[in-house]
Amino acid sequence: EPEVTQTPSHQVTQMGQEVILRCVPISNHLYFYWYRQILGQKVEFLVSFYNNEISEKSEIFDDQFSVERPDGSNFTLKIRSTKLEDSAMYFCASNSGVLSYNEQFFGPGTRLTVL
Amino acid sequence: KNEVEQSPQNLTAQEGEFITINCSYSVGISALHWLQQHPGGGIVSLFMLSSGKKKHGRLIATINIQEKHSSLHITASHPRDSAVYICAVTAGQNFVFGPGTRLSVLP
Numbered sequence: 507e508p509e510v511t512q513t514p515s516h517q518v519t520q521m522g523q524e525v526i527l528r529c530v531p532i533s534n535h536l537y538f539y540w541y542r543q544i545l546g547q548k549v550e551f552l553v554s555f556y557n558n559e560i561s562e563k564s565e566i567f568d569d570q571f572s573v574e575r576p577d578g579s580n581f582t583l584k585i586r587s588t589k590l591e592d593s594a595m596y597f598c599a600s601n602s603g604v605l606s607y608n609e610q611f612f613g614p615g616t617r618l619t620v621l
Numbered sequence: 622k623n624e625v626e627q628s629p630q631n632l633t634a635q636e637g638e639f640i641t642i643n644c645s646y647s648v649g650i651s652a653l654h655w656l657q658q659h660p661g662g663g664i665v666s667l668f669m670l671s672s673g674k675k676k677h678g679r680l681i682a683t684i685n686i687q688e689k690h691s692s693l694h695i696t697a698s699h700p701r702d703s704a705v706y707i708c709a710v711t712a713g714q715n716f717v718f719g720p721g722t723r724l725s726v727l728p
Contacts, residue, residue, distance in 0.1 A: 537714070548721060549664070549707065554714035562714035595662055610654060612664040 508532045510613035512598050518619045522587050527616045529581045529598030538581045539599040539610070540573065542566070549597070555581065588620045623648045625719035627708055633725045640695040642722045644708030647689065651712050655682050655693050658705040658721065667693070667706075698726045 511530045519525050531538050540552040553563040555573055572584045581600075585592055598613040624647045634640055644653070655667040668675050668682040670691065675682050679698075684691040695702055703726050708719040 539716070541716070541718075543662075549709070549718040551716040551718070556714070564715065597664060599664075609666045609669050610656075611666065612656075614663050617662075 508611075510598055510600055510611050512596075512613035512616050514616060515614065516617045516619070518621065519588055521590055521620055525585050525588055525618065527583045527585075527596050527598075527618070529583070529613055530579050531581055531598065531600035532602070532611055533579070535600035535602045535611070537561075537601050537603065538573075538575070539601075540583045541597045541599065542594040543597065543615075544591075544594045552583070585618075588618075590620050593618055593620045623650065623710055623712065623717045625708055625710055625717050627706075627719040627722050629722060630720070631723045631725075633727065634698050636699060636726055636728050638698050638726075640698050640702075640724065640726075642693045642706050642708075642724070644691045644693070644719055645689055646708075646710045646717075649689075649712060650710040652710070653684055653691050654709045654711070654716075655691075656707040656709060658707055660704065664707075695724075698724075700726045700728050702726050 513528045538555040541549050543549045551564050553567045554561045570586050574582050595615045595617050597615045599610045601610050626645050628643045652669055652671045654669050657665045657667050670684045679696045681694040705721040705723050707721045709716050
């Protein structure tokens with residue numbers, strides 16, 4: 507069964523460093539998403555991506571964040587200068603539909619720890 | 622901005638019990654999702670609803686668009702159902718998540 511994969515599973519970085527979180531969505535999916543979940547808190551939407559551009563982003567997704575689909579398979583989230591409060595689990599997801607009405611397929615997550 | 626609430630926050634049940642988790646939201650939506658988050662953190666989509674009712678195995682999800690309310694039912698609960706159940710709503714491409722309901726099913 508196809509699945510969304512994410513690497514690395516755990517990333518530790520120093521405050522101020524740049525990190526890139528990588529995701530490989532399911533191959534025929536059209537919409538891609540990043541979410542984050544700070545420990546003990548609810549999941550939060552960061553950004554959605556369709557047709558090689560951002561379709562919607564939340565207030566959290568400020569200038570420190572960027573997304574890219576550099577080739578036909580990878581979908582990346584970059585944090586330019588990490589802060590302590592960026593420590594969280596980051597989930598990538600994809601769905602096959604033109605609309606968000608379709609089932610979301612989540613990756614296993616990358617745990618980011620900023621020291 | 623949509624606000625999503627869930628009740629109860631925590632739920633402990635004995636194996637075999639019928640379980641109901643509720644979700645309410647404040648503004649109109651395109652769809653509502655029920656998700657399951659395992660103790661290890663992974664998230665699995667259970668249902669996507671825009672109207673009516675869906676059933677998958679022992680799980681049933683209903684939605685009442687007029688009342689802005691959805692319920693997730695688990696029949697004949699089992700310890701492996703222990704997880705956090707999350708309601709999420711979407712209008713467009715922005716998802717708003719509820720705080721989750723932590724379910725523990727005891728043998």
